[in-house]
Amino acid sequence: MARINPNYSKLKAGYLFPEISRRVRVYQSEHPDLKIIRMGIGDVVLPIAEAVRTAMHKAVDEMGTLSGFRGYGPDLGYDFLREAIAKEYKARGAHVEASEIFVSDGSKCDTGNIQEIFATNASIALTDPVYPVYVDTNVMAGRTGEIDAEGRYAGIEYLPMHADNGFVPPLPKTNPDVIYLCSPNNPTGTVMTRKELTAWVDYAHKSGSVILYDSAYEAYIQDPSIPRSIFEIPGARKVAIEFRSFSKTAGFTGVRCGYTVIPLELEGTGLNGNKVSLHALWSRRHATKFNGVSYPVQRGAEAVFSADGKEQIRSTIGYYLENARLLREGLLALGFEVFGGENAPYIWLKTPKGVDSWGFFDYLLNEVQVVGTPGAGFGPSGEGYFRLSAFALRETVHEALARLAAKFHKS
Amino acid sequence: MARINPNYSKLKAGYLFPEISRRVRVYQSEHPDLKIIRMGIGDVVLPIAEAVRTAMHKAVDEMGTLSGFRGYGPDLGYDFLREAIAKEYKARGAHVEASEIFVSDGSKCDTGNIQEIFATNASIALTDPVYPVYVDTNVMAGRTGEIDAEGRYAGIEYLPMHADNGFVPPLPKTNPDVIYLCSPNNPTGTVMTRKELTAWVDYAHKSGSVILYDSAYEAYIQDPSIPRSIFEIPGARKVAIEFRSFSKTAGFTGVRCGYTVIPLELEGTGLNGNKVSLHALWSRRHATKFNGVSYPVQRGAEAVFSADGKEQIRSTIGYYLENARLLREGLLALGFEVFGGENAPYIWLKTPKGVDSWGFFDYLLNEVQVVGTPGAGFGPSGEGYFRLSAFALRETVHEALARLAAKFHKS
Numbered sequence: 001m002a003r004i005n006p007n008y009s010k011l012k013a014g015y016l017f018p019e020i021s022r023r024v025r026v027y028q029s030e031h032p033d034l035k036i037i038r039m040g041i042g043d044v045v046l047p048i049a050e051a052v053r054t055a056m057h058k059a060v061d062e063m064g065t066l067s068g069f070r071g072y073g074p075d076l077g078y079d080f081l082r083e084a085i086a087k088e089y090k091a092r093g094a095h096v097e098a099s100e101i102f103v104s105d106g107s108k109c110d111t112g113n114i115q116e117i118f119a120t121n122a123s124i125a126l127t128d129p130v131y132p133v134y135v136d137t138n139v140m141a142g143r144t145g146e147i148d149a150e151g152r153y154a155g156i157e158y159l160p161m162h163a164d165n166g167f168v169p170p171l172p173k174t175n176p177d178v179i180y181l182c183s184p185n186n187p188t189g190t191v192m193t194r195k196e197l198t199a200w201v202d203y204a205h206k207s208g209s210v211i212l213y214d215s216a217y218e219a220y221i222q223d224p225s226i227p228r229s230i231f232e233i234p235g236a237r238k239v240a241i242e243f244r245s246f247s248k249t250a251g252f253t254g255v256r257c258g259y260t261v262i263p264l265e266l267e268g269t270g271l272n273g274n275k276v277s278l279h280a281l282w283s284r285r286h287a288t289k290f291n292g293v294s295y296p297v298q299r300g301a302e303a304v305f306s307a308d309g310k311e312q313i314r315s316t317i318g319y320y321l322e323n324a325r326l327l328r329e330g331l332l333a334l335g336f337e338v339f340g341g342e343n344a345p346y347i348w349l350k351t352p353k354g355v356d357s358w359g360f361f362d363y364l365l366n367e368v369q370v371v372g373t374p375g376a377g378f379g380p381s382g383e384g385y386f387r388l389s390a391f392a393l394r395e396t397v398h399e400a401l402a403r404l405a406a407k408f409h410k411s
Numbered sequence: 412m413a414r415i416n417p418n419y420s421k422l423k424a425g426y427l428f429p430e431i432s433r434r435v436r437v438y439q440s441e442h443p444d445l446k447i448i449r450m451g452i453g454d455v456v457l458p459i460a461e462a463v464r465t466a467m468h469k470a471v472d473e474m475g476t477l478s479g480f481r482g483y484g485p486d487l488g489y490d491f492l493r494e495a496i497a498k499e500y501k502a503r504g505a506h507v508e509a510s511e512i513f514v515s516d517g518s519k520c521d522t523g524n525i526q527e528i529f530a531t532n533a534s535i536a537l538t539d540p541v542y543p544v545y546v547d548t549n550v551m552a553g554r555t556g557e558i559d560a561e562g563r564y565a566g567i568e569y570l571p572m573h574a575d576n577g578f579v580p581p582l583p584k585t586n587p588d589v590i591y592l593c594s595p596n597n598p599t600g601t602v603m604t605r606k607e608l609t610a611w612v613d614y615a616h617k618s619g620s621v622i623l624y625d626s627a628y629e630a631y632i633q634d635p636s637i638p639r640s641i642f643e644i645p646g647a648r649k650v651a652i653e654f655r656s657f658s659k660t661a662g663f664t665g666v667r668c669g670y671t672v673i674p675l676e677l678e679g680t681g682l683n684g685n686k687v688s689l690h691a692l693w694s695r696r697h698a699t700k701f702n703g704v705s706y707p708v709q710r711g712a713e714a715v716f717s718a719d720g721k722e723q724i725r726s727t728i729g730y731y732l733e734n735a736r737l738l739r740e741g742l743l744a745l746g747f748e749v750f751g752g753e754n755a756p757y758i759w760l761k762t763p764k765g766v767d768s769w770g771f772f773d774y775l776l777n778e779v780q781v782v783g784t785p786g787a788g789f790g791p792s793g794e795g796y797f798r799l800s801a802f803a804l805r806e807t808v809h810e811a812l813a814r815l816a817a818k819f820h821k822s
Contacts, residue, residue, distance in 0.1 A: 001678065002588040002680065003532065003680055004528060004529055004692060005527060005528050005530055005531070006681055006682045008695060009681060009682075045477075045480065047474060047479075048475055048480070050475065053471050053475045056467075056707065057468060060464050061464070064459055068458075071454035072454050072664045075429075105704075105705075106702045108701070116416060116551065118416060120416070120553070122413060132699075137700060209413060253483045254480075254481040254484055256703065256705045268414065270417055271417045271420075275412070281415060289523035289524060291516070291519045291664075291667065292665075294516075294708050295666065296471075
């Protein structure tokens with residue numbers, strides 16, 4: 001019988017979000033009349049911008065004509081989109097060339113697959129809590145040992161983020177080959193300052209690490225002093241790969257488009273100490289295992305950068321940020337300790353004393369039918385915290401706050 | 412400096428199709444006035460069917476409304492599409508449930524990524540010539556040694572297909588964990604009969620192998636006695652995974668959608684000899700590294716199975732098959748030895764005596780500006796053969812044949 005990848009058996013029972021969905025499904029089936037408010041999975045709810053839809057319609061029509069039909073697109077994405085992205089980077093003072101941009105079907109895929117280009121014995125450091133995809137994909141690839149009782153895999157260096165260190169992860173102690181960072185952070189909703197990010201770039205120069213920088217939520221940064229790209233930091237081009245997405249920027253969770261930037265000068269090292277371009281490796285991976293993003297989707301993504309697109313998207317992001325403000329202030333008023341939610345669409349709150357994060361998840365589901373994400377699902381240091389997403393309709397936010405207020409009002 | 416995956420250095424210089432594109436680009440830039448006829452990459456040219464475009468337009472419009480907006484779709488695909496696919500399987504006498512179907516962005520991705528769920532030391536057998544993705548993805552994963560002078564990687568069992576064995580690959584000698592098969596075959600254009608495929612299923616039961624069955628070209632099968640799915644063969648559900656695509660069936664090379672079928676009863680074995688569901692493993696992989704296919708694309712794919720869609724697609728497939736017939740008969744009349752092209756969109760021909768396949772590629776490019784695919788690019792047993800694709804406009808086929816006739820007419 002065919003031998004399977006034994007590393008999969010090291011994974012925890014279920015990926016976090018399917019497990020949440022499962023519990024919600026069970027609860028709903030037992031309580032069909034109750035209206036559940038979903039603020040667990042960070043999924044957008046507002047319609048796709050008109051500029052994007054117009055561009056997609058046009059592309060679909062083109063595909064219906066002999067002259068406009070497009071078959072296989074370029075592996076790395078159409079130039080029209082790569083150039084629009086590069087232009088936007090440059091406008092913000094980050095040096096990124098169109099040729100360094102890889103268009104993909106989303107950041108989850110890219111942050112999940114990127115580990116393939118590193119050695120199986122490459123060492124990994126990541127913040128804790130963390131987006132589970134970074135961890136799980138390294139487990140699957142055999143870069144870790146078993147998981148311990150607290151939820152840490154052997155062979156990964158966990159960099160704890162919690163209220164006591166202001167959610168600023170410490171620098172690694174192990175000179176890891178690869179470091180995952182995410183800002184604005186999922187799940188904590190906190191952001192890295194220019195000074196902090198500069199310290200990471202400087203560290204990577206010393207340690208020889210590659211930083212995998214996930215900035216899927218960069219569009220939510222309001223404070224102009226906060227970097228939106230790691231490539232705003234001098235020296236980053238020699239140490240960093242950046243991941244971005246249209247998912248949260250333009251409501252593309254169901255449309256599917258993201259991109260990854262690998263500077264041409266970024267190198268890793270082969271078995272003989274030879275230097276190898278990571279851009280070349282990822283190009284080879286893209287060419288061999290990927291076949292480009294749907295043409296109408298790439299045209300839709302391009303329209304995000306048009307004047308109309310930008311205007312429409314700014315309004316949507318503003319709407320979600322107002323949700324975040326309402327949640328943040330509402331929860332503070334109820335006495336919760338609350339983090340994030342100012343330059344990010346996520347609210348990270350401390351669970352009530354004596355209640356762990358899955359306990360709080362079950363409590364909210366059972367008592368007020370509000371679904372959030374238990375912090376422990378993001379790693380051991382997430383225990384005692386809980387994530388709420390601002391991706392909801394305004395009336396949903398008000399309703400959730402009203403339900404919470406009924407349970408947690410200060411007496 | 413970060414250690415990279417050293418297996419990438421075992422790969423040949425370039426993936427076949429980028430190498431072809433490169434040579435064509437160089438030639439075109441040196442001869443800007445010459446019109447090059449491209450029959451190399453198997454890419455479709457006819458417009459997307461109206462039924463598909465209508466469905467995509469409707470889905471894009473839905474995404475513009477609050478009530479119709481869709482965010483993250485189900486990881487494994489929307490039920491409407493999975494059910495339409497399962498219904499089609501059943502109509503052809505193959506037992507496939509909707510729950511066994513994984514919707515993806517294409518067969519290249521699925522056939523490239525599926526190896527991840529098998530052990531790093533799983534042994535591989537594949538036909539030679541073969542679609543390069545099967546080989547390269549196993550090289551990248553470290554399942555092979557170095558490549559030898561003839562182009563064979565150590566650790567892979569190559570099953571030769573050539574004119575002398577009628578392109579019927581021999582059964583493996585090594586009881587491999589995994590066997591890649593493709594019918595209608597890319598690149599040879601030949602098909603497996605029911606008897607041959609039954610022998611493979613029987614073999615896999617004995618050897619304990621899993622057959623990875625690529626039927627991306629099944630829509631081109633005209634002979635009703637030829638199986639279009641491995642699941643038409645009794646016992647296949649315990650030994651096979653099937654890959655299919657809308658790319659060639661419905662012109663989706665630029666739209667991007669495919670699907671993979673993993674029967675619920677298909678199992679592999681873990682380190683302790685424990686049995687593990689391959690469906691569960693691939694589900695975990697999908698959930699962790701993939702985020703579903705664009706909603707408008709899935710609606711477009713669903714429309715392929717509508718009455719209008721089927722009618723429109725049948726007509727397109729008929730057009731390409733007529734191209735194949737013209738190429739086949741035209742080349743035969745010029746004295747070439749020709750295979751395939753009857754139940755498949757590919758023509759596989761023997762290169763003239765004394766000319767190897769890259770030599771023939773360069774000759775055709777230089778002399779008549781016709782681009783095909785050198786057989787050696789598909790593996791050592793492809794040497795001495797050449798692939799032409801029937802995915803072209805009729806006038807292109809006539810023009811290509813006329814140019815070939817001018818060079819190769821029988822005197």
